[in-house]
Amino acid sequence: MSNELTISNPGAGSAGPATDVGGAGGAGQGGFASLPPNATRKAEIEAIMRTDFARYEDEGLDKEYRALLQGELEAANPERANPVAPMPADASRTVLCGSVEGQKLVSEWERMGGFRVILAGVQKDVGEIVKEAGNALHQKAFMERFSLSVPVEVEVALMDEFASGVPWAPPASQGEIDLFATTAAGKIMVQLWGAEAAEKVGILRKRAARLVDALTEDEEADLWAWFGGLDTHVITKAYRKLAGG
Template sequence: MRTDFAAYENTGLSREYLEILEAEQAEINPDSVNPTRPMDADRSRNSMCSSEAGRKLVSDWEQMGGFRVHLGNVQRDVGEMVRAAGGNREQRIFLENFSRSVPMGAEIALIDEIAAGRGLYVAPASSAEIKLFASTPAGRTLMEEWGSVAAERVAMLRSRAARMTANMSEDESADFWTWFDNLEPGPVAAIFRKLAG
């Protein structure tokens, strides 16, 4: 850092030093550190490659424009969703709860679904599906926001939830939906907004 700053930057030592400083700061005051700061791409890749589903997703992303591009998009979208939980403390608790409650296979299925984007056309949701969606606090809020496009957005959410669940084992799915069902309405609405487009 003192003798060759360009090499310090280019070799990634600056990122490593920043991580050390943030870890020290987090030990002193965990709520002072930005919980949605994106994880380094290499660390993310290593983490994802700890499971077969993760290795497949990494490989797929490499073939579809590059791992870093897809990871960056997912990290941006996830950051937006997590920030709906509140300040740094609430975001940190949200992420810690997610890590504790959601198995890796379910996390990979969720990441894959976020990266996939909205996908193809879906038939608008039925009035019964809309009524069920609107019976939740987050659903009521979003129905007011979405107005005339609500039927399409509810159908998109149902389609994405079904596709994501199909990519999980039965146990992973049960754990994921238990975690999701216990979220506060704010984060739920943020997740729905992002996934519905």
Template sequence: MSNELVRSESSSSPVADAGVSMPIAEDRFRTYSPARKAEIERIRDTDIDRYFAEGLDRELLAMMREDTGEAGPTDPMAVEVSRNQMMETPEGARFVMDMERLGGFKTQLHRLQGAVGGMVRDLGDARAQRVFMERFDRSFPEPLRYQIYSQLVMGPPSFVVPVTADKVKEFAVGDPGRELVREWGSDAPETIATIWKRVDNLKAAIGAAGMEVFKDWFNSLEIPHMKRVLQFIATGR
């Protein structure tokens, strides 16, 4: 979740068996531009202050980890690689432009990568993370993915009207709602209202047909993954 954000293998590739280490990255699987790596190395050798100020040290480290097969499934994709990939389609280009208007593509991408990566890492080991992300990519056409990203960037609403006690009971009829209500305690009415508000905003963005795709994806998740997704929707992290 997704090919545009992290260094995961292509969603069309089979998931690696648990316990099998990934091979050293080959050119056809590399998610960064060799020219970009050469440019960063040039800056490192000629302008060390800029190298650290722009975070190029972290970008180069990620490239080196990928070269040696150490990159994890949620390691963030380099900003320029992500931007270039998104710009290949009208929907992706629109998303990039929208993010530029919301404080800058790089800033918003880092926030999105950090939030999504943190959520996915909570789902289990590397194989479980890859399965989750690849299922997400297969479930949602590219235009829907960008709409979802946009909603994630917007974050939770600053104010909601807490739901009624009856709505809390309705939410807690089965798991994972029952467990979440116990954990949220007195915050449950406001937290549930936040979830419903964000879901309503998503539906307004993707339409009824898109919402059916979202429901099908959500209902296909394991209960622990449903729980983590609901927590993520409620808090943005």
């Protein structure tokens, strides 16, 4: 969904986006994502693996080898890539600190209990929403559209809102529920929530108000223009995540 949450492998060429951290083969652990196919390097690592297995593990060559294998899979079939692979915490911190808003967020998360822990939770939530876009190619397109559609201030505000958790909110009125249900996604969620609709819509309204309070009018317009263009099933996933189920 954003560059702070996911990582692609620049220079990977046809290898595509990064593999899942801790996923197939755990290629992302230790700083490696998928790597461009490289038969020479692969052969070098295989030789070390056969002759000096301790070195193979101690130098992290096992992770590099799995990343090379994943790169080969992705080159043959781009849909095997995983665009929602979490960006390592240190890299996320560096990217966020490239803006004043991001610096403030990093500092706040450290005070709240630890940047790494909070970031991991946000990455998990956002990754689950992005996966609703479809296969790997659709997920990649989803994140590219997001990055092109909204400024960094919106990205940071969304990350902060996801980290804030589900708040208590006064139940929505029947009029507010009816208004929410005028959209396709809203109608689906009101039917799904049933008797809990007032509580859930109230939570969403509070979170939306809290989010836009952190944005300028132009930033808010960019946010809703992007959100309004999402597929219905992606929006319903976001609603469930933000409303707590």
